[in-house]
Amino acid sequence: MVVDLWMLDKKEQEKVTLLTELANSDEMILPVSELMDRLDWSKYKVLENARALNGDIQVVMATTDDTLLISDDSKTIYLDDRYLGNVDGIISYYIKNSVYWQFTLDVLNETMKSYEHFALQHAISAGTVSNIKQTLNERLAKYNLTITPNYHFEGNEMYLRSMLFHIMMRWDVVTQTDKIRDIVAREPIFKDLRINASALTNSRSLVIQQFLAISLVRARLGHFINSAPVRETLVNFDELDDRAQWLITEWQAMLERQGISMTNAKEESVQLLYILYLNNIRIDTDWMTNVTKRVKKRLNDFIFKLENLYFDCFNTELEEEELANLRRHLFATIIRSFGDSDDLFIPERFSSIDVATLYPVVHEFTNAAMKIFRQDMGITNLSDNFLYDKLVVTFLNDLAFDKMFKPIVVNVNMQQYPSANRVLQEMIKSVSRYEIVFTENTTKNADLVISNFQANVEPRNKFEWTALPTSRQWHQFEQRLGEISISKLNKTSIL
Template identity: 25%
Template sequence: MQWMIEKKDRQKVALLEYLMQRPELRLSIKMVQEAFDWSKYIALTTIRDLVADLAIFYPDFEPFVTLSDDEKTLILNRERNYDATMFRLNYLRESIPWLLMKELFDETMHSYDDFAVRNLTTVSTTRNAKLELDDYFAGHGVVITPDYTLAGNESEVRSMYFRIFQLYFADRAFPFDNSDEQLINRILDEVIHYIKPDDERLRETKCIAIRFTIAIWLGRLQHGHVISNDDVDAFLLPNDQLNERTRQLTAYVEQLVMQLFPMLTAEDAHREGRYVVMGFFSIGVGVEMKRRENMTPLFMNMLAAFIQIVDTHYNKLFNAHLTALEQDAFFEVFFELMVAAVTSPTPDEGRNRVRLDAAYEQFPLMAELALDVIDDVAERRHLDITLARGAFFEVLYTGFASIFDMHQVFPKIKVALDINYQIGLESILTDMILGMRAMNIEISEYIDDDTDILISDINNSNIPAENTFIWTSMPTSLEFEQLRRRMNIVKADKFEKMHDIKLRYEAR
């Protein structure tokens, strides 16, 4: 959704993201110029504008970034963490494409002239925004009709708006009328009761996701847009075969539809009840309801086929197959991903911006496997690889890193930890090092011929300087991060030599 924001505002967001990722407390303007290929004038203008906007948007906070008097250096305040997504919201909510997109959902758009007057813009700007939205919606199989309504796959319309609303209103701002909000909150309480009948707490993120799902569902029904019969039936068992709790939730939604929208048919209510349950499954809700029991053999076979693709690439990369325990874990980890894929056929390019540099910095082998799987699936389903990576990479990459046995797939890194008269420091460092995720680490007090990393208060000529860490006291967080990065590089290098392959990107 970056394209909805003006170029100068996109530059400020990009600059904030860049500064948040830098470890330095002081940064030269020249480094900013080189990072973005900006002239000095553009760099200084963007910096000044960013500083001014941060002060406006967050008046009660200490400045995150200030410009030195000679305008050659940026001074960063690390005590304050800014989120670029939340910062971007301030620009998005004022953008004409966004305002138009919201009115298309509400069906309050009647003409370019009317919209321009109400939103203090011009007809030509409105027309250009509509053309941009035409292109965006076309990628999702949705069109803007001559009377400014949205037509196409109804499931896709709802999924598309859900992804946008959830991403850009994560600060709890709710883009719906107050009267609707009361009804939405009442339905939310009822839904939570069906999911957690014993009044157990439900995660806040789940509650927010359910709330947006309900709001979008009601909004579309209010304008007479209903789900078609084949959107759900292929994947969700018939109602009489659903488990008890899921059947009760489906019946509640059906009854609610008939009560709120008497103009709809019983068949419409039946389809909507089933769709809402699938919608909840797609956003990670339903583990408590034993959601896998409710899916058709077709869906479970599709999920099994996907896990088989994972196993094929896992075997190619690691020369091993998934264990039964890992396969079962994948059924849960990737369940909602598969539900989302079948209910919303086009990948969401805005779901996650792929940060391959960060991924290969953290878990390079998991990132490599994720790309292998995504590219294979994209080719099979004729998807745009870039969009598919944006939609699925983060889920697969983190899912792999959370499940795989590091001792099975990663080469061992031998660390010699020998700091004289520092038993306490050695103990703390041992816990910190062994707590690193996706590492297969063996710690010894001794330096052997196959030692990879040395942590000591004394140098050793047999260990390369880049793999030697002379620590006589507790390392800083930055120093420990340097150790983690070096271990990551050693791990990737050993893996490449062991399997005679070259990873797509360098680990660093």
């Protein structure tokens, strides 16, 4: 379970489990017995959570429609997929209303007075509040964090800020720090970041604003980040480029205006550039000038090894543009590989199972690159999920894997519905990741046939569609495309 979901109590976690299962289903009619088997739940548990989840979706979506309709005999659940796609919206609703999250915010702001006071505010018992704290401490222990008897966070400050930041940004629960974000937004430093940084999108602007807001909350309360990773990754202040020096100086001045001592403000302000680089936000700084020789060497070594791996796998060299993009996009991952990493709190965007199905070659190349990172370079402090995710995204964006493949030949021949042929061809071309060419020859040249009448085609390469495909039919087609693509590789040593 992702780290964020421990902010939910058991009932909400169960509803999220059911919601995720239903959202991933290709069927709109599901036997209750099938859900019992998939989730290892009793019939009562499935039905109870289905009814509760349906009510919650109605609240979040402001509708009276039933997304989950239980049959009269309680044996079948009928789904309306109009609202099932917004899984994140439902989870955000649960987290915003979770007493675990409210308790966490009170501890963050150090406004917690007593179990009794919190219990009175949230209409629960003091014993329940005690259990909330105990549960949170059990879950936080693996991240070197704890809630002290006087209701303060204690432990790795970088972990704490990263945890809160990723929960707030991932689940859109940033409103609790709006007042602090307003202070940050009015400061000259942030106005400059927003106006002058050409690569700073609105979303990245919010990322910076939110992290600075959390940092300001913690600094005001006298909590500061350990600067050891900064010293390992960034050169001394007087060696930084002018832009970086300006950023740090302005952040220090802002902290001092908020009542933080000059000594602490100076120590804390050095973290700003480090945090920006961790998030791959370079904002017009000369980033290769600002990092230490160790960082440069580790980055260049990894790029060199990737270049060799690519040649060994595909018998072709990476182009200069591809190498430059790799350096730029792997920079943050290399920075994060020094010191304590906060990657445990960063949500996984790509499942290795999904990537292996949809992009089998990229999956294997990523695994080979991870092996280099771990074994050849001896870097072990980044979690497997985080590293896989970062590398997959980078490789998909920066490397031209398509040039390694011969085209996949597809025949679309809907005899009963000839007008659908062109529609299906355009659909396949527009959403497919592979190079597709179409042929009218159904048996000689075609790798795949979409038709409803030929009998002399290998069954696994024939798709008997009578109209636009269902989601399940399309998934089966994509799976087969992935399998065929492997045979189209010019060189297949990687597999």
